[in-house]
Amino acid sequence: MSSYKSIPVTMIETDVSYHKPSQTFRESVTLEDSALEVMTDFTRVTAISINPCASLEQARERMVSSGVQMLFVTNQYHEVMGLITVNDLNGPKPMQAVSENGGKMEDLMVRDIMTPRLKLEALDYEDISHARVGDLLETFKRMGRQHALVVEKDTSTDKQIIRGVLSTTQLSKQLGYQVQSSHMAGNIAEMAQGG
Structure with a gap:
């Protein structure tokens, strides 16, 4: 005779959702802290993606509903074809494409407006694992971008895989002052004092 019992069944209620992986960040960091403290790690949180044939409005809605400012553009095999950011949607790219x-x-x-994979630069995870937050600020300043992929x-x-993403938005939250890659202060010391 079996000692197993049947598990009771329940009905799904209205407005049900599901658990989503989440990564908790330290509330604040300093320039000397590990760069890993500000990296969104795709081994701990799901990357958000979109189909290349989606409309720009669908991309905007996906970003808003997911609380992100960047989407991976992927094919049916989940291979990254490029990425699209909120700046792509709100900047001159759409008008340029139409003209x-x-x-x-x-x-x-x-x-039509994504940044294709062949134009994407990335940072190596091994380098990030040994870098400090201050090193990231210098890197964003040099790159002039708001996002950096980590591979x-x-x-x-034995193929390259995207491990995570770094963003000036997350960096700003944790540092407690606004970080802007396109017109950063001349050096890190000025920025830290001015923040």
């Missing part, structure tokens, strides 16, 4: 290719703004797709080698396939 170069014709058509209407509402007909634009994510693929590592997938040991099972």
Whole structure:
């Protein structure tokens, strides 16, 4: 005779959701803290993606509903084709695409304004694991960008895989002052004192 029992069944209620992985960040960091303290780690939180044929409005809605400012543009095999940011949506790229290719703004797709994979720069996870927050500030200043991808080698396939993302938005939250990559202060000491 079996000692197993049938588990009771329940009905799903209205307005049900599901658990989503989340990463908790330290509330504040200093310039001397590890750069890993400000990295969104895709081994701990799910990266948000979108289809290249989605409309710009769908991309905007996905960003708002997910609370992110960047989406990976992926194909049906979940391979990264590029990325699109809130700055791409709100900046001159949509108007440029319409003027170069014709058509209407509402007909634009994510693929029309995304930054393609071949133009994406990344930082190596090994370097980030030994870097400090101050090093990241210098790197953002040099790159002139608001996001930086972090890559590592997938040991099972020996191919590059995106491990995480760094953003000036997350950096600003944890440092307690606004970090802007395009017109940062001349040096880190000025920024720390001015913040």
